Structure formats: C-alpha cells, structure tokens
Amino acid sequence: MLFTSFSFVLFAALTMLLYFIVPGRMQWKVLLLSSLVFYALSGEGYLIFILYTALVTFLTAHVLQHRADAEDAFVEKNRATMEKAERKAYRAREKKKRFRVLCAGLFLGFGMLAVLKYTAFVIDGVRSVWTAFGGESFSIPSLLLPLGISFYTFQSMGYLIDVYRKKVRAERNFARLLLFVSYFPQLLQGPISRFGDLQEQLITPHRFDGVSLRAGLLRVMWGYFKKMIVADTAMVAIKTLVSESDVYQGVYVVLLILLYSAQIYGDFTGGIDITIGLSEMMGIKLTENFNRPFSSKSTKEYWNRWHITMGSWFTDYIFYPLSVSRPMQKFSMASCSKLGNIVGMRLPVYAATVATWFLTGLWHGAGWNFIVWGLLNCLVILVSRELEPLYRRFNKRFPRLTASAPWGAWQAIRTFLLMGLIRSLDCYRDVSLTFRLWGSMLTTWNWSELFSDGLTSFGLSQSDWAVILIGVAVIFFVSSAGKDTPVRHRVAKRPILWCALVCIMTAVVLIFGAYGIGYDASQFIYTQF
Amino acid sequence: MEKLLEILNHLHPDVDFAEVEDLYDEGVLDSLDMVRLVTEIGQAFDISIPAEELIPENFQNVDTIWALIERLDEE
Numbered sequence: 001m002l003f004t005s006f007s008f009v010l011f012a013a014l015t016m017l018l019y020f021i022v023p024g025r026m027q028w029k030v031l032l033l034s035s036l037v038f039y040a041l042s043g044e045g046y047l048i049f050i051l052y053t054a055l056v057t058f059l060t061a062h063v064l065q066h067r068a069d070a071e072d073a074f075v076e077k078n079r080a081t082m083e084k085a086e087r088k089a090y091r092a093r094e095k096k097k098r099f100r101v102l103c104a105g106l107f108l109g110f111g112m113l114a115v116l117k118y119t120a121f122v123i124d125g126v127r128s129v130w131t132a133f134g135g136e137s138f139s140i141p142s143l144l145l146p147l148g149i150s151f152y153t154f155q156s157m158g159y160l161i162d163v164y165r166k167k168v169r170a171e172r173n174f175a176r177l178l179l180f181v182s183y184f185p186q187l188l189q190g191p192i193s194r195f196g197d198l199q200e201q202l203i204t205p206h207r208f209d210g211v212s213l214r215a216g217l218l219r220v221m222w223g224y225f226k227k228m229i230v231a232d233t234a235m236v237a238i239k240t241l242v243s244e245s246d247v248y249q250g251v252y253v254v255l256l257i258l259l260y261s262a263q264i265y266g267d268f269t270g271g272i273d274i275t276i277g278l279s280e281m282m283g284i285k286l287t288e289n290f291n292r293p294f295s296s297k298s299t300k301e302y303w304n305r306w307h308i309t310m311g312s313w314f315t316d317y318i319f320y321p322l323s324v325s326r327p328m329q330k331f332s333m334a335s336c337s338k339l340g341n342i343v344g345m346r347l348p349v350y351a352a353t354v355a356t357w358f359l360t361g362l363w364h365g366a367g368w369n370f371i372v373w374g375l376l377n378c379l380v381i382l383v384s385r386e387l388e389p390l391y392r393r394f395n396k397r398f399p400r401l402t403a404s405a406p407w408g409a410w411q412a413i414r415t416f417l418l419m420g421l422i423r424s425l426d427c428y429r430d431v432s433l434t435f436r437l438w439g440s441m442l443t444t445w446n447w448s449e450l451f452s453d454g455l456t457s458f459g460l461s462q463s464d465w466a467v468i469l470i471g472v473a474v475i476f477f478v479s480s481a482g483k484d485t486p487v488r489h490r491v492a493k494r495p496i497l498w499c500a501l502v503c504i505m506t507a508v509v510l511i512f513g514a515y516g517i518g519y520d521a522s523q524f525i526y527t528q529f
Numbered sequence: 530m531e532k533l534l535e536i537l538n539h540l541h542p543d544v545d546f547a548e549v550e551d552l553y554d555e556g557v558l559d560s561l562d563m564v565r566l567v568t569e570i571g572q573a574f575d576i577s578i579p580a581e582e583l584i585p586e587n588f589q590n591v592d593t594i595w596a597l598i599e600r601l602d603e604e
Contacts, residue, residue, distance in 0.1 A: 047569065084603075146535035165579075165580075166581075167581065300559065308567035315560050316580075316583075319560060319564075319582045320564070320580040322564075323564035323567070323568075323580075324564065324567050324568070324571075324577075324578060324579065324583065326577075329568060329571060329577075332568050333572065345565050345568060345569070346565075348564075349561050349564045349568075352564065353561065385561065392543065
C-alpha cells in the first residue's frame, strides 16, 4: 500500500479515528491490528516473515533476560562472600554465555535477511567466476523480498543487543513486541527506532490533543508536498537520463546528480515526514532522521544529519563493538609495536570504519554499486580526517576568511556536490558505467546544450522545471525558517492559519503533484532497501 | 587523572580539556576519536571498556571519562 495512494489516506484516517475512539488501554491493540493489516495489504506473504522476525526476537530476548536476572540475583545473594575478582570472573563467564545466546538470535534474525536479500547476489558472483573458468552458465533463483525487511530486521536486532547489554528489559508480551517490530508508519522506510525510545510510547494511552494533531497533519502534508511535487516530478527525468546514459553524458551527468539529490531528498525526507507526522498526530514522538543534511560542511557532518537513525545504528552496533573487540585491541597493540603509535593506533579504527561502511553499502542493496558507494564515503571520511591538521593550519592562517559566510556556503556546496556524485552510483547501478559517466563530465564538453533545448530533452517540460525549482526553493526556505523551532509547531497554535495552509498544500499537491496531468505515483525509494 | 589528560592532549593537542564541558556535543570527540581513546585508555589503565559504554554521557568531559575508568576498574 503506497503512502501516496487514496487507500492509504483512508486507512490512516480510519486508524486515527479508531485510535481515539477506543479506551486508552486498547489503543496499542488498534495500532497492532492496523500494522498487521497494512503489511498484509502491502504484499502477499509478507506477514510470515515479520512474524518470524518478531518470534525469534521475542524468544531470544526472553532467554537473555532470564539469564541476566539470574546472574544479578546470584551476585546480589553472594555479594558478602564473593571477592571482587571472583565476582568479575563470574560476570565475565555469564556474559560469555549470554553472548552465545545473542549470537544465535542474530544469526536467525539476520540469517533470513541474508538469504532473501543476498542469495541472488552471491550466486551471481559464483556464476561469474564459474563461467570465467569455462563453466556453463546457470539461472539464478528469484526470492521474494518483503518490503521494509532491512528496517524491521535492524530495529529488532538492535533491541536484542540492547537487552544483551542490559540497556532495556525484554518485553514479556509477544503482541506488544510485535507492535514494536511492525508499527505501520515506520515499517517500510524507518526511522530505525530504539526500543527504549519507542516501546513505552506505543503502549501508553494517548489523549486526543488538537495541537499535536494539527502539527502532525501539517508535517504529513509537508511530506506529500516533498514527495509528490519535487521527488516524483524529478523522477521522470532521472529515468530517462539513466536509461539513455549513452546519449546523456557530460553536462547531463551533472544535471542527473542535481536532480537525483532533489529527488532522494524529497522522497526519503518526505516519507519520513509522513511517518513522523502520522505518529505525532497520535501523540507518538519518533526519532528525527534528518537535520538539514544539505547544509553540512563536511562529509562527517553530512552523515550526522542524513539518515541519522541508520548511521547511529551502525555506529552503536557495528563500529563500536568491532573497534573495541578483543581481536581488534590485539591488532592495535601489535600494529603499535611494529609500526609505531601514529600508524598503529589508526589501523584498527580505520579497519573497523571500512568494515562498517562496507556493511552500510550492503545494507542498501545487494550490488557492487552499493558496496562501492559505501567504500567511497568511507574513503572521503578517512581522507578528510587525515587532512584535518592541514585544515586547522589553514583556519589559523586565514581566520577571517574561514569564518565568513561565503566560505561556509562554499563548504556546503562542495559537500553537497561530492555526496551527490557518489550517490549517482545508486542511479546507474553499474560501477564501471558510473565511473565512465563521471569521466564524461570532463571529456564531453556539451554545456552549450543547456542554452538550446537540452534542458527539456529528457522528459521535463519548462513547467516541470518550474515546479521542481519552486518546490526546492520552498523546501529551502521552510527548512531554514524552522532551524530552531519547526514552522509547523508555530502554525499549529494558530488554527485559522493552519487551516489555510492545509487547504493550500492539499490543492498544490492535487494540482501539481498526485493527480495532475501525467502523474505516475511511484513507490518510495527507501522501501526497496 | 594526569595520565588521562596526557592521552587526551596527545589526541587533540589544540584542545584545553580542562575547559571543555561537553566533548561530544562541542564536536571535539567523534566516533573515531572515541575508539582511539578507548584503546589508549585500555592500554594505559589495563581495563577493558565494552562497546555499550561508548555513549556520549561517558565521554562528556575529563571527569566523566575518569568516573568511567574508576567504575570499570571497580566492577
């Protein structure tokens, strides 16, 4: 069920109505029922996979909690008689046992994701090697990939790790855990919530609150605006520029980078706006996933502002555990003694960074383009880091210049273009083709075509360009105005202004977006991840 | 404490760690720094800092890092 479809609007409205009609203690049941219906309607056969993930998560967390409680009780009971060293050794032994249970749960949880998402990729690799050595080619089985599986699997496995780390207590009610895994607004494209942030809110009764409802609805409309006006209008051109990449080279690659930046921003942040807005209407506050990412002045900053919940997931559950793991610490000590402190201290951290970005790429999709995308991001981050002393010297040498607004703007534009360039791997989906097309920006000097009919040759009319440019300008303005306090919170307190804005936004979406001439509602990009 | 300050100064020679109130929020330490810091602290104090302790609250300033070292040594 598309967020942009009429059926979803009706579905969300009905859920909202039921949510506030039923007694408070029944509200979470309404959410659970809606979530299961939503997922069942999104695709035949999907439910079985999410039920499997929820069951594996529930049972593993239950065992982890049981062991942790037993461990704590034992230490408490024997505190007076146990030596400090003895207590430490006991806790270490118990932690090891719990770690094995966690590994089993992670294996079962991630295992299903791996089989469904990466089997074809692995078999394709094997086939390439096989045929290169003269073997006969064979067909690759096609497996069902349930929508949003990466999101709900990561959210569930994050919860398991939190239980193992004793950050949260395991949920004792399976239906409640199932709601955490399947909560419908965020099921298909995140944000990837943490159990400690979300679960209590899902279960706690919420009273109808006019301001929250108005602010939430405004955010939902804002999401539709971004998705339907900017993202989907740009999509038509991107499809042509990618499918006819042998024709559209040079300056058209630059245009693709700009248009795809607008599209992915409108699509992903728009979808998240709808998710967070719907939740806000019910009094549920989800974690923000974006913080004006295109104003970032460095790649590091960009990744602290773009897809924040995914970035923090990888940092907390992959990068840190890997970096401080015993083998990595041993590697660190060995490299320090052999290569000296400067190189030795860096190697393990950089190895963990490369591994994390490799997995981040793989999370986005089973393809070399995603892996190269991840590794290029990693390369930029590590190179920038090594150049930091140079930047600091430059800042000290030219303090007035580097503190000026134009310098800040240049840094933001530079970061935006660099990220856009790497992101284009996502469009062409072929690494060597993408590299060739990047090269064409230097070798095919066809900028003059922009002044003839070049801009309207790939599916965008002049009015489409106007819609995109005005849409981007509005987004930029609203985003800047809401830097400190979101605009919708101010508007929600003024019902007449709110009403006028909702009417205007609905009209704009209906006329220029969803149901305008030639509109083709498309799925959100991130649901495929 | 002196040993800790030495490690921090080695990591970022240009920062006055006694003055900074929130190393994480003020952007002095990022995730890569945290790992290098944990490795160096582990070696210097002969303790193991598990991944779950790598949270901003534990690395706000010199005092919170020192409190973490003492706690882990005690546990």
